[in-house]
Amino acid sequence: MEWPTDRMSQKLAAGVATLLLAACSTVEDAPSGEAAYAAIPPAPAMGVDYQISPDDVLRVQIYHEPGLSLEDAQVTAAGMIRMPLIGDVPVAGLSASEASDVIAGRLGERYLVSPQVTVFVKKAVGRRVTIDGEVREPGLFPLEGRIGLLQAVALAKGPTRLASLSQVIVVRQANGERKAAMFDLSAIRKGEAPDPEILPGDTIIVGLSRAKAILGGALLAAPVVGAGFVALGGGL
Secondary structure (H helix, E strand, O other): OOOOOOHHHHHHHHHHHHHHOOOOOEHHHOOOOHHHHOOOOOOOOOOOOOOOOOOOEEEEEEOOOOOOOEEEEEOOOOOEEEEOOOEEEEOOOOOHHHHHHHHHHHHHHHOOOOOOEEEEEEEOOOOEEEEEEOEOOOEEEEOOOOEEHHHHHHHOOOEOOOOOOOOEEEEEEEOOEEEEEEEOHHHHHOOOOOOOEEOOOOEEEEOHHHHHHHHOOEEOOOOOOOOOOEEEOOOO
């Protein structure tokens, strides 16, 4: 099977996916094939947009002040890191750049003149994906950088021997709604289909029967919420 490579093919696939959103369905009707690939958004690079979360590990570098720099500063459950001289600094919910400014402001109040501070997220616990269904070790896994569906399933030690590889559901939260799409992992393995990108917060369920049991099978009738996914009711 050939997959869309130009703008017109992508638009046609998006139109198919839009029609799939028009009425109530069940999880069996989650768009698949080209429709599932139509509008999966690219993963944002972890950087200025990533919001620091509790348990993240940060590197804090103070220019020309190695004694004040930290190599492995873990964010507490309260969203703080403890810095030399200035004590606890709230960083949860901030980008790395914003955290740098907060630390620089604290240091500049009493201790340093125009301090140059750089914060780098070494371990982003807030970037996690849930993998369930017919896999060897279901669970919650951290994402390191950008990742595709094939690699994500490998985090759970791969599918079971009798797993339904042609029915892999990806559930994504977007605009306040859960959306789902179905992918063929077997075709992806063979290079016959693209490997969709998995985003932080996604849930991957291998096997349609397991997806129905986990999700309850019920979907919401919803207006168009984006090609490639149908909207699911309730929370995960």
